[in-house]
Amino acid sequence: MSPAPRLPPAARAIVAGDRRALARAITAVENDDPAARPIVRALYPRTGKIPVIGLTGPLGVGKSSLLSLLIGRLRTAGRSVGAIAVDPSSPFSGGSVLGDRIRLERRADDDGVYFRSMASRGEAGGIAAATREVARLLEAAGFDLVFVETVGSGQVDVAIREVATTSVVVLVPHLGDDVQTLKAGLFEIADIFDVNKSDLPGADRAARDLSELASLGRSADGWTSRIVRTSTTAPMGLDELWEAIEAHERFLDESGGRVAGERRRLAREIADRVREHVGRDVTVRLDRDRELRSLLDRVVARRTDPISAADRLYRQRYRAR
């Protein structure tokens, strides 16, 4: 697809492969800068085709090393890769996490890889929104696939379903071994479970337990979570992991799940955006609109409660026409 002449210059530069234009647009998205809007809007028609692969799991299971090895293999196979690491541990910076990031960022001399870490800034909805838009910028910039890695916080793990076409949950043997400790939500997130550090004892048992549990869940879309075993030190299992990812991507195409998933994610995105509009509007009016100020006064004075106040405000002012 050649750059259309009506694209804004920054969007045209991104499509033409200008990595500095890409970096500037990502920064604008990350900072919630209004300058990002015309760019992401103009590039939107060029998106929604490539695999977006989510990697999530607890801290310390080796997600970053795994990502680094996967990227290496994909590069060898001639595929270009964009990667986003979402770090929810802001506003505190983290040592080891940062170290992994830097290791990946050193690939900067290879034009077929683009790696970017993003700090979350408060709202979980904000992370999902920014990650979605950055994944689209990377797709518009021509990358064949995008990885989204999270460092393992509840909010982000759930948000991965709002962004990824295939979600990989990475665990380690001793965690998988005690699968009862894993919350049920995990089975809804995971298209694939990867038992990493499978050179450690207990990996067989962990994989078997996960298989049993996986066979009980997820059937609405017809996909049963696959279990693979990897090690980044040996290394082993990387091909199997990649094959499982490709199998899920093929399944999405064959089952109609790709369009259904895209529709579900876009519905969520639109609902999030309308919500944000309303949230900002309510906040401004609670400060400036006489009637809303008086409602807030009554809540502060305990003459009414915030649940009733919000219900009333919604019914009287914000219910859909």
Next chain:
Amino acid sequence: MSPAPRLPPAARAIVAGDRRALARAITAVENDDPAARPIVRALYPRTGKIPVIGLTGPLGVGKSSLLSLLIGRLRTAGRSVGAIAVDPSSPFSGGSVLGDRIRLERRADDDGVYFRSMASRGEAGGIAAATREVARLLEAAGFDLVFVETVGSGQVDVAIREVATTSVVVLVPHLGDDVQTLKAGLFEIADIFDVNKSDLPGADRAARDLSELASLGRSADGWTSRIVRTSTTAPMGLDELWEAIEAHERFLDESGGRVAGERRRLAREIADRVREHVGRDVTVRLDRDRELRSLLDRVVARRTDPISAADRLYRQRYRAR
């Protein structure tokens, strides 16, 4: 305040000190069970008076040990304490975090302490909402003060300002030593910085650096962040930490900051609740309303983009009357 006869039975039981009724109501709040609504609404007039003290900071700085020691001292002084630990690392359970929790929960034989850990379930707004309501239940149950501890994830750290009257950010010397690595947002969260593990080298320097930075920020409300040093192994500094917390609480009363803060938090809560109403409504209509389905179809087909679609939907259907 004696239990009013018009309270629902569950609310009356909570006010009368029934800990099982309290536990059931907290579970209902945590599960977003509609059964919680009449209880939290009925108890709301009994809330908003006590200190809610937020403890936040990176993993591994010793927040749980600190909390345990603070609770011990407050109990010795005859004060009853409710505590909520918010664990954002769900759906993965964490070893050491869980260990700390269990240590605290063993105080269960003391009726003057109530400890509850809550896993976050996705939405950051959800954590703030649930924590706010549980803090109110604890206040209505008669506790003199409430602690809210987070395990140090970005979303929750920010959410602490939506719940706490006094926020303590806990750090350790080697982190404080390199204060440049701390994001600016931290200075907006912290009423008090606590350099814990101050028996380790570098504590003096860390405290000094933090003092310098703190003196540059936060003046809108007239409070300058206090810096204290503690150690839970020595132990040392606990009195100073508690004095700093009490000083901030006194400042809130004397400066009018208590009412201003309560008003700000309630405005945010009402805006969050109206947002949630709208978000649910948009989601349902995108699935069922013919016109909205067709808008979503066009977004899926890339004939329009989600930003424009949401803007239009907001303007046409949800803008305030």
